Amino acid sequence: MVGLAKLAAIVMAVAGIVIMLKPETARDLQSFWKEGNRIYFLGAIRIIVGTVFILAASDCMVPWIVMTMGIIAVAAGALTFIIGLEKSKKMLERWQEKPKVFYRKVSFVPIAFGLLLLWAI
Numbered sequence: 001m002v003g004l005a006k007l008a009a010i011v012m013a014v015a016g017i018v019i020m021l022k023p024e025t026a027r028d029l030q031s032f033w034k035e036g037n038r039i040y041f042l043g044a045i046r047i048i049v050g051t052v053f054i055l056a057a058s059d060c061m062v063p064w065i066v067m068t069m070g071i072i073a074v075a076a077g078a079l080t081f082i083i084g085l086e087k088s089k090k091m092l093e094r095w096q097e098k099p100k101v102f103y104r105k106v107s108f109v110p111i112a113f114g115l116l117l118l119w120a121i
Contacts, residue, residue, distance in 0.1 A: 005056035005066065006121050008049050013114025016107045023103035030092045039088045043080030050074035053117070062120035069117055 019026045033042050050073030057067040080088055
């Protein structure tokens with residue numbers, strides 16, 4: 001489980017770096033997830049990744065950080081199902097209207113969380 005948690009943390013940090021360097025990527029991903037019921041698949045991915053963090057936490061160097069990030073990821077995934085398809089799509093549409101500089105600034109969040117998780121694992 002720890003190996004999967006490390007992989008997820010690396011993917012998170014790399015995704016942030018990609019978005020910082022090429023903000024259009026975020027809009028492209030949002031368009032992809034908006035189609036059909038794909039947003040539910042994204043919610044399921046968040047729940048799975050969060051569960052991996054929760055299960056790996058006990059074997060990590062700083063378990064409470066990994067556990068907290070896992071709980072946040074599971075909650076975010078569950079929220080996708082709770083608020084429903086249409087509201088989730090509307091949220092993505094609002095994010096897509098943001099300027100490139102916004103994406104560059106926000107990209108530090110996944111970079112920081114990914115690196116924090118790598119350190120904690």
